Amino acid sequence: MTITISLPPKPSETPEFTADGQKVREAGTTLRTSSSIFDDHGSFAGGKAKESGLLDGRSAAAYAQALSPVGKHADACSLALRAAANAVLGHGDELVDLRKRHQQLEGDREHLARQVDALIARANPLPTDEAELQILKSDCERCSSQVEAYESDLVSWTEDLEASEEKVAAALRDAMTEQQVDQKYGGVADPADAARDSMPSGNDPKSVKAWWDGLTEEQRAAMTAAYPEIVGNTDGIPAAARSDANTISLDRDLAELGAMPEDQRTDDERTRYDNARAAEEARRRISKSIDPITGENYVPQIYAYDPMAFDGDGAVAMAVGDLDTADNVSVNVPGLTTDMEAAGDNAQNAINLQQAAAFEGGTSTATMFWIGYDAPSGADSVGVAAEGMATAGGERLADTLDGLNAMRSDDFHLTAIGHSYGSTTVSHAMTDHHPGADDVVLLGSPGAGDDADSADDLGIGSGHVFVGTNSEDLVGRLGQTGWVSPAAIGAGVLTGPLGGAAAQMAGAGLGHNPAEDDFGAVRFQAESTSRGSIPNIDDHVKYYDHDTESLANMAHIVNGQYDEVVRAGQVHDPWYRDPVDPETDRTPTSPNTDGR
Amino acid sequence: MTARASVAMAAALMILVAGGCGAVNDETYAKLERQRDDVLGWARDLSSVAEATLAASPEDATQSYDGVARSGASDRFKSYKYDIQARFITEQQDPLAALSDDLASYDPTLTTSNALRLSHGELTAFFQTYPKGPGRVGMFVEGPAIEIDHDQIRDWDGFVVGEPVDLQ
Numbered sequence: 212m213t214i215t216i217s218l219p220p221k222p223s224e225t226p227e228f229t230a231d232g233q234k235v236r237e238a239g240t241t242l243r244t245s246s247s248i249f250d251d252h253g254s255f256a257g258g259k260a261k262e263s264g265l266l267d268g269r270s271a272a273a274y275a276q277a278l279s280p281v282g283k284h285a286d287a288c289s290l291a292l293r294a295a296a297n298a299v300l301g302h303g304d305e306l307v308d309l310r311k312r313h314q315q316l317e318g319d320r321e322h323l324a325r326q327v328d329a330l331i332a333r334a335n336p337l338p339t340d341e342a343e344l345q346i347l348k349s350d351c352e353r354c355s356s357q358v359e360a361y362e363s364d365l366v367s368w369t370e371d372l373e374a375s376e377e378k379v380a381a382a383l384r385d386a387m388t389e390q391q392v393d394q395k396y397g398g399v400a401d402p403a404d405a406a407r408d409s410m411p412s413g414n415d416p417k418s419v420k421a422w423w424d425g426l427t428e429e430q431r432a433a434m435t436a437a438y439p440e441i442v443g444n445t446d447g448i449p450a451a452a453r454s455d456a457n458t459i460s461l462d463r464d465l466a467e468l469g470a471m472p473e474d475q476r477t478d479d480e481r482t483r484y485d486n487a488r489a490a491e492e493a494r495r496r497i498s499k500s501i502d503p504i505t506g507e508n509y510v511p512q513i514y515a516y517d518p519m520a521f522d523g524d525g526a527v528a529m530a531v532g533d534l535d536t537a538d539n540v541s542v543n544v545p546g547l548t549t550d551m552e553a554a555g556d557n558a559q560n561a562i563n564l565q566q567a568a569a570f571e572g573g574t575s576t577a578t579m580f581w582i583g584y585d586a587p588s589g590a591d592s593v594g595v596a597a598e599g600m601a602t603a604g605g606e607r608l609a610d611t612l613d614g615l616n617a618m619r620s621d622d623f624h625l626t627a628i629g630h631s632y633g634s635t636t637v638s639h640a641m642t643d644h645h646p647g648a649d650d651v652v653l654l655g656s657p658g659a660g661d662d663a664d665s666a667d668d669l670g671i672g673s674g675h676v677f678v679g680t681n682s683e684d685l686v687g688r689l690g691q692t693g694w695v696s697p698a699a700i701g702a703g704v705l706t707g708p709l710g711g712a713a714a715q716m717a718g719a720g721l722g723h724n725p726a727e728d729d730f731g732a733v734r735f736q737a738e739s740t741s742r743g744s745i746p747n748i749d750d751h752v753k754y755y756d757h758d759t760e761s762l763a764n765m766a767h768i769v770n771g772q773y774d775e776v777v778r779a780g781q782v783h784d785p786w787y788r789d790p791v792d793p794e795t796d797r798t799p800t801s802p803n804t805d806g807r
Numbered sequence: 808m809t810a811r812a813s814v815a816m817a818a819a820l821m822i823l824v825a826g827g828c829g830a831v832n833d834e835t836y837a838k839l840e841r842q843r844d845d846v847l848g849w850a851r852d853l854s855s856v857a858e859a860t861l862a863a864s865p866e867d868a869t870q871s872y873d874g875v876a877r878s879g880a881s882d883r884f885k886s887y888k889y890d891i892q893a894r895f896i897t898e899q900q901d902p903l904a905a906l907s908d909d910l911a912s913y914d915p916t917l918t919t920s921n922a923l924r925l926s927h928g929e930l931t932a933f934f935q936t937y938p939k940g941p942g943r944v945g946m947f948v949e950g951p952a953i954e955i956d957h958d959q960i961r962d963w964d965g966f967v968v969g970e971p972v973d974l975q
Binding site (some may be wrong): 492547630631748753 | 859867869871873874876877878879880881882883884892894918919921922933935936937938939940943945947957958961968969
C-alpha cells in the first residue's frame, strides 16, 4: 500500500506593522479640537459679535457685510476639520483592532512555523512503520489546513488595512485646499444644530439618554465637536462621549489661553486657564498611574468640565476607569476649601482608591472624584450659611448619581463617598433626593446633615451606610452626639469675629455624628499608624493614603466585599460624661494597599 | 469650657491657622531641583543595571513631583517629592531575584512577594512585578518629602507631572 505524505508549506512571514492606533486617535482628537475652535470663531463672527450691542445702525450693517463671509468660511473649515477628525478617529480605532489581529497572526505564524519544522524533521527519514506513517500523514494534513487558514486570515488582514488606509485618505483628499473646503462645506447646515434643537428640555437624564441614543453617529460626532460644553456636562449622556467632549474643551482652553501672553489675559481668562491647568494636572496624574495588578497605565475619563462654574471656583469630575462599563463605581465628594484648583490632589485620592480596589481583588472598577458643587472655599467660606452649600451640593450630587444610573442599562454597584463637608453633602443627596446609590461612605464627617437622625434616613438600609472616622480626627468629633451639641457650643463660641470657615464646620451644626452608636451606621476601622495623641487636624486628611485601614476598608466597600470590611466600635455618649470612642485605645494597623 | 467646646474652638483655630501659607524661599526650590538631579542620576544608574539584568530597555519613563502629606485644613498637599517611574518588559523568569543580586550594593529587601525595595542615602527605589502583567517590571525611584504647599509648587517653573524623561 502506498501512503502519500504532503508536507505542509511554511507559513508566509507576517508583515511588519508599526502603526500606533492610539497615536492616530490622539491626532484625530486634536483635529476635533481644532474643528471646535473654528466652530467658535464661526459662531462669534456670524452671530455673537453682532448681537453684543457694540454695533448698531450702519456700522452693524457694515460689520455683517464684512464679517459674514469670514464666519461662513470658519464654519466651513470647522465642518471640514470635523470630517477629517472623524475619519482619522475611525482609522485609529481600526488600527487598534488591526494591531490586535496582527499580534494574533504573529503568534499563529510562530506556532505554525515550529510545527512545520517538527513535521519536516519527523519525515526525514520517513518512518518505516505504517501506523506511524499514517499518524504523520494526518498531522501533516491538519497542519496544512491550519497554514491555509492562517494565509487566509493574513489576506483578510492585509485587505482590511488597505481599505482602512484608503478610506481615511479619501476623506482627507476632499478637503486639501481652502477653495475645496468652501466648495464642499460653505453654507452647509451643521448637523449639530438640528441635533441640539431636538434635545429634550429639562434635565431628566433618562430622556437625555433616549435622545442621545436616537441620534445618528454623525449627529453625535457633530454635537461633540460643536457643543462640547453641552455634551460634556449633561447627565444621561454616556461617560465616554462626555469625556471626548470635555477633552475638546480642556485641550481648547489649554491651547488658546496658553498661547496668549500672561499679561494679556483678562481676569476671567486667567481663572479659566488656571482651572484648565489644574484639570490637566489631574488628567496627567491619572494617565501616569499604574494598576498594581496588571501593571497597565490608567486611562482618565473626564466626566465633567466647567472651569467657570460657581463664579470661577470651577467644576470638574474625572474618573480612573471606565464609568460606562465598570462593575463597581465610586463617586468621591471632597469637602471644605475644595475648588477646581484642587483637582490634581483629588485625582490622587481617586487613583489610590482605584489601586487599592484592584489590589483587594476588584477587577472592574471606576473611581471618580467629583468637584461638582460649590463647596465652601476661599471667600465663600466667610458668611455663608453652614449647611446651605451641602444642601445645594446634595441636589447636584443626586443629579450626578441619577445621571450615572440613567446612562447605564446594566446593573452596577454604585458607592457615594463623602469626605469632611463632602460627607454632609452626600448625606443631603441621600436624605433629600434618594438617588440610586447602593452604598454610602462618610469619612471624617462633621455631621450627617439636619435631615438624617439615623443611618436609615439615608434610604438604602443602615447596613449600607459606612462611616470612617479616625478617633483623633478633630473634625470627626464635631457632629452632634445627643446630650450637648458641640455644634451648639461652637456656634456660640465662634460666631462673631471668628466666623468664616471655622464657624462653618466647628460651630454651625452639620447634624448627627454618624460614628455614634445612636446613628446606627456601620463604622469601619480608619485609624492611622501616624495618629496623633490628641484631637488634631492632620488626622482628618489621611483617609485616602495608601497602606491605611480606611483605604483598605473603602476598597472592600467599593468592591462590594462587605464581609472583608473590618468593623470598628462605635462612639458612645453616656449622659454623665463626654463621648467615648473605643478606637482611641486600639493600636492602628497598616494593611498593604498597593503591593509595595 | 467643656471638652466639647474646646474641640470646637480648637478646630476653628487650627483651620484658620492652617489655612494660611508662609513664603517659600529660594532654598526650597533649590532643594526641589537638587532632589530632581539626585533621583534622576540614580534612576539612570538603576535603569542601566536593570537593562542588562532584564535584557530590556526602559519604557514609558515619566517624572513627577507628587504630593506626600496633606495640609489638614485645606486637604491639599503641603509636601512633595520628586519621582521617576518606568517599566521593563522582560522574559526573565524571576526578575526581582536577579535584580536583587545585581543591585546588592543598594541594600535590596523584598517588602512583599512582588516588590523589591532599594535605598541610596535618602533616596528609595522599588522594582515591582504584577500578578496579571506577565513580563512587566515597574521601576519607581523617589526622594524624601520636601515641604512646599500646593499653590507654591504649582507656580514654580520646574513643576512637572507625568512628563516623559530620558533614562539613557
